[in-house]
Amino acid sequence: MREIDVKTVRETVFELFMSACCEIGRDVLELLRKGLETEKSPFGREVLSQLIENDRLAAARHMPICQDTGMAVVFMEIGQDVHFVGGDLNEAIEDGVRQAYREGCFRASVLSPLERVNTKDNTPAIVHMKIVPGDSVAITAAPKGFGSENMSRLWMLTPSQGIEGVKQAIVETVRLAGGNPCPPVVVGVGIGGTAEYAMMMAKHSLTRECGMPSEDPVLADLERELLESINALGIGPQGLGGTTTALAVHIEQMHTHIAGLPVAVNMQCHAARHKSAVI
């Protein structure tokens, strides 16, 4: 049994959000540069070079890449041999988020859904925990903006629609989103499971290094094929037309029920922010 003080969790969550909101990952930057080389539309190239310059400026000045610093999504993988001490784990996570959004001058974008009353500190966070073997704790902070979140979709397909139906659902989601999710996008997909699990996989796939193919060769092929179909849509950077609509497609799958074929698509903008640490 390993004891971990929740104070360490709070500090880690704080640091991860401080960095995630201001420093784009090298994975995304690399794909933006590649897009700039291959993009055919002059508007597309103009937008991509603005984004690269924006990301440089944000990191240099330690200010948010995008003003929508999102809802604070946290993925935690907790080793089953860990014992948290020193307080409430959930509160420690919320405190870490609160502190980051205040000290980082990040936008408080979280409110009650019906009355629309802002909590002013961007809490509550959206926390997904999983118990895994071992005695360490892996934390990923993934602030999620809603321009792209709003364009996400759940498709409860019938088994007869098969793989062709799956491809159509994914490409159609991106087509309908147009310029709204700030393309170039990263398309997170969950196939199978149940309604909520499909969306969880779609969200989780976005924490993968951007552009890294799935370990499953069948899914990796599907990701490649879909990236090509999506980039043939012509939407382009910011929806102004072009050949770089998506930077990557990430897919996860899970067994599902004989009667169903859920497909969840979680849209992620070019501000594909995610930072991880292991305690």
Add this chain to the structure above:
Amino acid sequence: MPKTIHAPLRREEIGTLRAGDSVLLSGTIYTGRDAAHKRLCALLEAGKPLPLDLRDQVIYYAGPCPAKPGDPIGSCGPTTSGRMDAYAPALCDLGLIGMIGKGQRSAAVVEAIRRNGGVYFAATGGAGALIAACVKSAKVIAFEDLGTEAVRELVVENLPLIVAIDAHGGNLYEEGPAAYRKSTL
């Protein structure tokens, strides 16, 4: 070469803009997004005066981050304009001449732009740091309680924009993708 334009906008100048023109905008503009639009239109419906005169003005759909000490504003990129579509035609009819945001507009907004000789500019979504560098000053002028969603008067310098929808039926959100579309599944 981008055209240089100045806000408040002159109607004659707006008439010369075409979808696909790059512009650098300087001058005074106003931020407003979901909650501010809701309030403005509620005031209109109630027949009450608005807290600002919209004639010939430009609204920027944005909710900035708080400013760091010494800065005029925090990151300040555009938000999705489509959510303001329900309110925009009424404001255009009041004299609002320009809108800045990201993403496609509804048929009713396109028509209001045509009817009033207005213009819709696309700013680069997610370029919050880059755009903040173009903002020279910012002050809240209405609905302070709305926090980031308050109406702010911004003085901007050389804000890079692309004319997305013009008053003559040009719409880059349709023409642009159509030119690069290869096939559909």
